[in-house]
Amino acid sequence: xxxxxxxxxxxxxxxxxxxxxxxxxxxxxxxxxxxxxxxxxxxxxxxxxxxxxxxxxxxxxxxxxxxxxxxxxxxxxxxxxxxxxxxxxxxxxxxxxxxxxxxxxxxxxxxxxxxxxxxxxxxxxxxxxxxxxxxxxxxxxxxxxxxxxxxxxxxxxxxxxxxxxxxxxxxxxxxxxxxxxxxxxxxxxxxxxxxxxxxxxxxxxxxxxxxxxxxxxxxxxxxxxxxxxxxxxxxxxxxxxxxxxxxxxxxxxxxxxxxxxxxxxxxxxxxxxxxxxxxxxxxxxxxxxxxxxxxxxxxxxxxxxxxxxxxxxxxxxxxxxxxxxxxxxxxxxxxxxxxxxxxxxxxxxxxxxxxxxxxxxxxxxxxxxxxxxxxxxxxxxxxxxxxxxxxxxxx
Amino acid sequence: xxxxxxxxxxxxxxxxxxxxxxxxxxxxxxxxxxxxxxxxxxxxxxxxxxxxxxxxxxxxxxxxxxxxxxxxxxxxxxxxxxxxxxxxxxxxxxxxxxxxxxxxxxxxxxxxxxxxxxxxxxxxxxxxxxxxxxxxxxxxxxxxxxxxxxxxxxxxxxxxxxxxxxxxxxxxxxxxxxxxxxxxxxxxxxxxxxxxxxxxxxxxxxxxxxxxxxxxxxxxxxxxxxxxxxxxxxxxxxxxxxxxxxxxxxxxxxxxxxxxxxxxxxxxxxxxxxxxxxxxxxxxxxxxxxxxxxxxxxxxxxxxxxxxxxxxxxxxxxxxxxxxxxxxxxxxxxxxxxxxxxxxxxxxxxxxxxxxxxxxxxxxxxxxxxxxxxxxxxxxxxxxxxxxxxxxxxxxxxxxxxxxxxxxxxxxxxxxxxxxxxxxxxx
Ligand SMILES: [Zn+2]
Ligand SMILES: [Zn+2]
Numbered sequence: 001x002x003x004x005x006x007x008x009x010x011x012x013x014x015x016x017x018x019x020x021x022x023x024x025x026x027x028x029x030x031x032x033x034x035x036x037x038x039x040x041x042x043x044x045x046x047x048x049x050x051x052x053x054x055x056x057x058x059x060x061x062x063x064x065x066x067x068x069x070x071x072x073x074x075x076x077x078x079x080x081x082x083x084x085x086x087x088x089x090x091x092x093x094x095x096x097x098x099x100x101x102x103x104x105x106x107x108x109x110x111x112x113x114x115x116x117x118x119x120x121x122x123x124x125x126x127x128x129x130x131x132x133x134x135x136x137x138x139x140x141x142x143x144x145x146x147x148x149x150x151x152x153x154x155x156x157x158x159x160x161x162x163x164x165x166x167x168x169x170x171x172x173x174x175x176x177x178x179x180x181x182x183x184x185x186x187x188x189x190x191x192x193x194x195x196x197x198x199x200x201x202x203x204x205x206x207x208x209x210x211x212x213x214x215x216x217x218x219x220x221x222x223x224x225x226x227x228x229x230x231x232x233x234x235x236x237x238x239x240x241x242x243x244x245x246x247x248x249x250x251x252x253x254x255x256x257x258x259x260x261x262x263x264x265x266x267x268x269x270x271x272x273x274x275x276x277x278x279x280x281x282x283x284x285x286x287x288x289x290x291x292x293x294x295x296x297x298x299x300x301x302x303x304x305x306x307x308x309x310x311x312x313x314x315x316x317x318x319x320x321x322x323x324x325x326x327x328x329x330x331x332x333x334x335x336x337x338x339x340x341x342x343x344x345x346x347x348x349x350x351x352x353x354x355x356x357x358x359x360x361x362x363x364x365x366x367x368x369x370x371x372x373x374x375x376x377x378x379x380x381x382x383x384x385x386x387x388x389x390x391x392x393x394x395x
Numbered sequence: 396x397x398x399x400x401x402x403x404x405x406x407x408x409x410x411x412x413x414x415x416x417x418x419x420x421x422x423x424x425x426x427x428x429x430x431x432x433x434x435x436x437x438x439x440x441x442x443x444x445x446x447x448x449x450x451x452x453x454x455x456x457x458x459x460x461x462x463x464x465x466x467x468x469x470x471x472x473x474x475x476x477x478x479x480x481x482x483x484x485x486x487x488x489x490x491x492x493x494x495x496x497x498x499x500x501x502x503x504x505x506x507x508x509x510x511x512x513x514x515x516x517x518x519x520x521x522x523x524x525x526x527x528x529x530x531x532x533x534x535x536x537x538x539x540x541x542x543x544x545x546x547x548x549x550x551x552x553x554x555x556x557x558x559x560x561x562x563x564x565x566x567x568x569x570x571x572x573x574x575x576x577x578x579x580x581x582x583x584x585x586x587x588x589x590x591x592x593x594x595x596x597x598x599x600x601x602x603x604x605x606x607x608x609x610x611x612x613x614x615x616x617x618x619x620x621x622x623x624x625x626x627x628x629x630x631x632x633x634x635x636x637x638x639x640x641x642x643x644x645x646x647x648x649x650x651x652x653x654x655x656x657x658x659x660x661x662x663x664x665x666x667x668x669x670x671x672x673x674x675x676x677x678x679x680x681x682x683x684x685x686x687x688x689x690x691x692x693x694x695x696x697x698x699x700x701x702x703x704x705x706x707x708x709x710x711x712x713x714x715x716x717x718x719x720x721x722x723x724x725x726x727x728x729x730x731x732x733x734x735x736x737x738x739x740x741x742x743x744x745x746x747x748x749x750x751x752x753x754x755x756x757x758x759x760x761x762x763x764x765x766x767x768x769x770x771x772x773x774x775x776x777x778x779x780x781x782x783x784x785x786x787x788x789x790x791x792x793x794x795x796x797x798x799x800x801x802x803x804x805x806x807x808x809x810x811x812x813x814x815x816x817x818x819x820x821x822x
Contacts, residue, residue: 040761040762040765040767041758041761041762041765041767042762042767042769044767044768045767045768045769045772046769047451047749047753047769047772047773048753049753050450050451065765069761069764069765070736070757070761070764074736074737074757074761077737078737078739078755078757078758079739084755084757084758084761085758086753086754086758291474293474293475296472296475296477296482297477297482297485299485299486309450310450313449313450313495314495315486315493317482317486317493318493318494318495320472321441321471321472321479321482322441322443323472323474328446328768329440329441329443329446329447329448332448332768333448333450336448336450
């Protein structure tokens with residue numbers, strides 16, 4: 001494939017789920033994988049070595065933020081984002097479009113691109129597919145994303161169809177503008193809202209393009225879980241097996257495992273860092289409210305059995321005692337653990353796939369998350385459609 | 396006699412000492428189970444360096460004592476009605492285990508460096524002091540028993556007893572009161588500590604008048620004769636005193652203290668002050684300096700005699716705590732300066748700290764601009780490393796017997812740098 005800097009090696013398959021090695025310019029990433037979000041060239045307060053220790057393989061950069069500061073020219077002059085932030089492994093950048101639509105009140109979309117008001121000086125600005133790709137070429141990530149016409153997943157009607165068609169027109173402009181196909185992989189994004197017909201149309205058209213990988217966009221915006229998994233299932237059913245599949249913005253542990261079972265390879269989410277700032281740790285048994293007074297004399301690590309550096313050194317009681325007046329270190333510690341938790345969850349899923357015991361792994365995972373067996377109905381159905389029956393673990 | 400401090404070499408009044416590390420502390424640099432003085436007592440918040448989790452602590456180099464703030468543990472978590480003593484004693488592994496400070500020597504301090512805690516105490520009670528919690532209006536009372544319970548639970552290598560500072564321009568009566576009340580706390584602590592482990596530091600107060608400093612030091616030293624004291628804390632600075640007042644007070648105290656015990660000085664720890672303090676015979680100084688400047692995006696470049704490109708005069712920084720201190724020098728890099736945007740240089744040439752090995756000025760400049768937490772983390776790591784290297788150079792000069800020359804060269808370079816950058820440098 002001339003237009004790909006990505007080679008996917010599929011190592012194990014269980015139903016639709018798969019374990020792969022994704023050979024990218026800076027890393028051979030083992031999937032399924034979770035990618036921490038490093039919006040402005042840093043993952044919230046963590047050093048790059050801490051990210052390595054937490055087994056991050058690919059991290060995200062946000063094109064919109066990096067374009068504002070320090071700017072595409074500066075990142076390029078500093079040798080690209082890898083060198084700028086001294087991160088030797090993989091990087092993925094988004095197109096910038098989603099950030100604008102979600103962050104800025106005064107943005108609108110036309111055939112040309114996304115119009116927005118600069119938050120720096122208030123001037124009118126325009127992000128075209130060509131500009132997005134140019135910026136991402138400057139940043140130099142291993143994986144870059146096409147500019148798509150994003151509509152909230154709760155919007156219905158003709159706007160969804162318009163956005164889907166526009167996304168398809170824009171992908172061709174992105175492909176034409178891409179100056180570094182030899183060392184950067186352009187992923188197309190499947191849109192179509194929650195409408196199965198539109199999704200089908202988008203899938204058919206998008207997969208005609210010989211792109212190195214595909215993303216499922218337009219989800220994780222507050223839609224019903226029941227709809228969410230069916231759309232993911234529809235997409236993974238049609239996306240080419242020999243190429244990576246990326247489900248954007250998913251980070252809750254149960255959602256991640258459902259998507260892995262449905263055949264998704266990669267994920268990103270701000271959730272582990274955001275929830276850490278509210279004092280919540282992700283643990284095998286669900287969520288741990290570290291601020292709760294029950295933690296004041298709890299001398300166990302955040303997640304007993306977790307191998308991360310935080311769990312090896314600190315107790316719940318210590319992290320509980322850290323308040324904002326003590327600086328940011330409490331949030332830093334929980335963020336580090338949460339990222340390690342998600343990357344570790346992914347490598348456990350991967351190991352289970354390689355060892356041909358993936359259904360058992362999922363059952364065990366769900367029983368730890370829901371010790372009373374009160375699984376959400378949508379998850380039961382989603383796993384079942386992937387050939388995994390949750391109830392049989394009780395036998 | 397405490398026996399855990401030993402003077403090894405002198406240059407004038409300046410001295411090299413070593414502090415032997417206790418059992419729960421395998422500290423020691425390059426395999427030595429001792430800590431060389433003069434050294435810094437680094438500020439922590441809840442047992443963790445500001446902006447640097449203890450997991451990253453080893454990156455800052457090991458040659459320093461760690462200050463544990465009394466107030467951080469007296470009011471453990473404002474939402475629980477629990478004291479740190481209760482939680483940590485139940486945990487049973489001291490402050491080293493609880494805060495992941497294994498291998499470090501700690502001092503339990505009543506007032507943390509650079510803080511306003513327990514600034515002045517207007518009460519007259521003999522068994523407690525009252526202070527204000529950092530950044531809050533809550534008043535906190537701490538008794539001698541509270542302090543001893545905390546020390547018992549935490550097992551710091553050293554601990555300071557409660558004391559009272561005299562306010563600036565205090566009257567004769569206020570000065571005398573601060574001295575005698577502090578001595579009262581000391582006697583109270585000696586008589587009630589029973590099995591409480593750790594070396595007790597006798598606190599010297601007395602404001603900025605030689606007369607009262609001398610009285611406080613003399614009376615505190617008398618208690619050392621019985622072996623009840625393992626060192627001295629010369630306290631009560633940072634209240635806007637002039638350099639002359641400061642020097643008079645420190646000198647008057649030191650001259651009364653026995654030679655064989657370590658002397659710890661409170662204050663902000665700017666390089667000029669530290670060098671003067673060493674010259675007067677101080678062994679350890681608490682410092683918020685490397686962290687204070689990091690907060691403003693300033694990276695230290697203390698060992699370099701050269702003016703570094705891009706160093707704006709310090710006086711232009713919104714930095715007031717050091718106003719009368721000698722901050723006009725060029726031995727720092729202001730990473731906020733736009734000229735670093737495209738710089739692929741490390742903060743200081745040849746610096747081997749983690750931040751310098753890993754990152755460029757351009758990246759740190761970006762992190763500051765977008766107000767990312769990692770900026771302060773990395774700058775703190777560099778600053779502490781640079782500060783410790785500076786102290787190491789000072790120690791080497793004492794060992795070589797040419798500390799005076801080291802100090803005057805340093806001051807001369809700083810003055811030249813300041814003048815060449817158009818900022819003033821006090822005489
Ligand atoms: Zn952990
Ligand atoms: Zn450095």
